[in-house]
Amino acid sequence: MYIExxxxxxxxxxxxxxxxxxxxxxSVRAGKLDAAAVGRVLESEHAGRPIGDGSSNVYVSIAWLRRVGSDSWGEAEFVRMVESAGKAGWVDPLGEYLMAHIDKQA
Incomplete structure (x- = not known):
């Protein structure tokens, strides 16, 4: 899945x-937006936040994903995905966000 x-x-x-x-x-598809602009949009939509480490990654809210996408999966499937991301180090320390890479398109 990705976030436009x-x-x-x-x-x-x-x-x-x-x-x-x-x-x-x-992932996050952001057109020509830089990481700071993507972070601002995510925050304004309560969908995530910037990581703030200068990378091309952002945090996506797990609660937002559940709210907008839960009709497309079962809760057990979603929990398994979050657990798998956690094992890979892609969940924030409080377990509220998943790390996602920003894909820029021309």
Whole structure:
């Protein structure tokens, strides 16, 4: 699954969860937005936050994923995905966010 993040010149922002049934991957597609702009959009939509380490990764809210995507998976499947991400080191220390890489497109 991935999150499509956009910001218009007028300041309109949005996050859309795409392919929510694909629990095997998680990324953020951000067009030409940099990591700071992606973090601002995620925060404004209560979908995540920047990591703040200068990388091209952000944190995505587990609660937001559940809220917008739960019709596409069973809770047990989702829990297994989060546990697997935790074993790989992709969950924040408090267990509230999953780390996701920002894919930029031209």
């Amino acid at each position: 993040v956009s910001e218009t010149p007028g300041g309109s922002q949005k996050c859309v969860l795409v392919e929510p049934g694909d629990l095997g991957s998680l």
